[in-house]
Amino acid sequence: MKKLVYSVVFLLGAMQMASAQTYPEKPITLVIPYTPAGITDNSGRLAAKKLSERLGQPIVIENRPGAGGAVGAEYAARAKPDGYTIFQGTRGTQVTNAMILKDVKIPAAADFASVYGFIDAATVIVVRDDAPFQTLEELVAYAKQNPGKVNYATAGNGSGAHLTGELFQDVAGIQMTHVPYRGSAPAVQDLLGGSVSVAFDYPATTASFIKSGRLRALAVVYGERISSLPDVPTASEAGVAGAESSSWMGFFVPAGTPAHIVKRLSDEMDLVMQDLDMQQKIVEMGAIPLHANSQELDKLISDDSQRWSEVLKRVTIDSN
Known part of the structure; x- marks a missing residue:
């Protein structure tokens, strides 16, 4: 019996190793939950191009806008968890939508696995x-x-x-x-x-x-002036202190995606973010390069959940 168990464990390990070595074997879809030409779309396309070069497979962009990103999030969360669907999530889709869009179906945080956070936008x-x-x-x-x-x-x-x-x-x-x-x-x-x-x-x-x-x-x-608009003051400098905020973005996959695939994607994105051209293009967008692996992105989500739950106790958001 022990030999049978060891054989099964060995076989599963060998299959996982083979999968890790061959992934990806076909094009990947990146779901972006907003319309083309915005910063989410622009940064997503930029990251997808760099990641595609590293993975050796095309990454096809699929824009699915609506309900503050909830439409695209729901679609991506229900995709097959095989590493061939990536979702570009934001603070809105991963944290605050669930707090304010009461009449919209919002995937739970547990419906996704974090891959990598790569941009912070003012x-x-x-x-x-x-x-x-x-x-x-x-x-x-x-x-x-x-x-x-x-x-x-x-x-x-x-x-x-x-x-x-x-x-x-x-x-x-x-x-x-x-x-x-x-x-x-x-x-x-x-x-x-x-x-x-x-x-x-x-x-x-x-x-x-x-x-x-x-x-x-x-x-x-934002907390400081940004290099793409150096002459524009911060809100604090212009007389309204205390409103500092930013909007991060990152890649996620449906929950249940094999851990070795999540790690492969996270590791490759880390290498993408070491690319000086990638960093420069993000700065040109008026944003800040973010280097958050899976665990760091999970912590960012946790911290933001606490901060915005406190803010939303004071602020009434019309979700219609």
Whole structure:
């Protein structure tokens, strides 16, 4: 009987080793839960290209936007756990959606295995160049005089920018009206078109418009100035301290994916993030390279869960 048990264990170990050596044997799908052209999509495509080169297999991008990333998260969580579906999760999809989107089906944290966190993104507050407020101080004063009349756009309910916007209002003592979109690109386009007054978004989608003069950056809601927009003050420098926030992003796989595949993907992403070209391109997006392996990403999720549960006790989020 013992010989049979040893044989089975040996056979399973040999099969796992063979699988580890041959994976991947076919193209991999990366599910991105937002529309193309936003920072989630741009950074995901960049990381996928670098990771594909290391794995020797194509990585096909599949955008599945909706419900603040919940649509794509639900789809990815139900995929076969074989390493051929990767999900690009965010603080929103992995932490805060479950706290605020009460009427939307949200996968539990246990539905995913963490692979690697690779980007931390700052939020920038932007307005049209002809807006009636030209500084953050003027925006706050205008919003105080006109409660609820300033519309602000974000990439969607539960997105990092949305929560940053709510945190900013709480700290500044103002009330604005949230207008959610299905991604950063349509939010910024409507700001350019005049449909909304303000946008909380990322330099990846706003920097070119800021530099061309079509948009004005009032502040970066982050702990320090960012290299892609060095002349833009932080919210604290502009008079609203305490609203510092950021939005991390990383790769996940469905729960149940073999541990050796998760480790292979995490190890390869660690090598991707040592690539100086990768780091430079992330900086050019107005973001910060993040180096968080599976265990570190799990801790980031745990820490964020505690922080935002406290914040959301003070802030009312409209999830409709």
